Amino acid sequence: MRPQPPPERAAVGEAEREKPHHDGHRDRLRDRFAQAGEAALADYELLELVLFRTIPRRDVKPLAKTLLARFGSLSQVLNAPPHLLAEVDGMGRSTALDFRILTALQQRTLRQEFRGRDLLSSWAALLDYCRAAMAHETREQFRILFLDKKNALIADEVQQTGTIDHTPVYPREVVRRALELSATALILVHNHPSGDPAPSRADIDMTKTIAATAKPLGIALHDHLIIGRSGHTSFKAAGLL
Template structure:
């Protein structure tokens, strides 16, 4: 990278961090696991692996402040992270690979057993992936006749308050995959997971269209930083 990326610089007057501080963090991590480190220390150490010649504590604290916590940092998109002073491609990549590894672990828990029998694992995965997104995202979980996940597909990303979901496209894709049932999912960037009137209407349209084709809609989950809502649990399906 060129000198224009501050996280790549090793000879631009940036103070080199002594080995003692990071060794103490490593020792605490080794002996106490992840719970032994505070949120800013986890981000600090992660960034230190990418930019070893900088004191990454101030940058870690800035990220946590900018995105409202560790969840927001890990789920922020690439462009948003790069806009933070001191962040460049290497440090952003470190954040995103940590998120990818976490999501892979959570997603594997969902794949390994019937979805309806591992509901908390599904919610944990969806929360980690979607609850803190800055734009609205729609995804569909396709299940087979044994309620095993056969495809997890992102349908669309939208604006801060709206993303498109079309009944015809959802049902068409379900038929292509041979799905027996679906779980619709989207997030509310506002943080409030309460379904809107439009959310309720489109869910009913998809459920009715699916029923005609022998495809059931198990639920429509709305994720937000404040929690989640289930349309089935609310009696809306």
């Protein structure tokens, strides 16, 4: 007859058998991040750390890898539309909401990097913010940054949202809003959902019309940025303004 282990040892052994194998993985991943930072983790492992928060009792490594394979990058996963995230088996509404919260935090943090500062001397921070806010939008947005005489940000407003390849822009409305805010300068920003930031003929003509309408009223147009997933175009740098 095989000897039986003491009751307390038997209880511990049973608990270890029932404990999900991924519990130890979660602890090890958190410890590695705490000790070595994000550089020590692969993209899917960073995504796992986010998924741990809303999926507490499941191995989320397969889901993290599936999301990256489906959308292509961490940035595209976190910015994916909720209806597309819902198509991935294992994704729930609360997890999709967590992704939206993360992107909102990122955008607000980046925007605060240049608040109260000369925007023209904070150009890298401005580009980071515009990319985070617009590069992954599935429809065109036309955004205006209204500046004061010290080139500090007065307001950041999305004036229009259009289709996948067109946004209606009304130069008189742009200038009227600038006058309401007592802005003395503008930076125009819009995205190309196709990913290609090259300006169209319509983009160029619209920009020239806004510049010509604003100038007699003492409002300068500093630049027009087109944001795409593959990069950006500055009208000023390209000699189009």
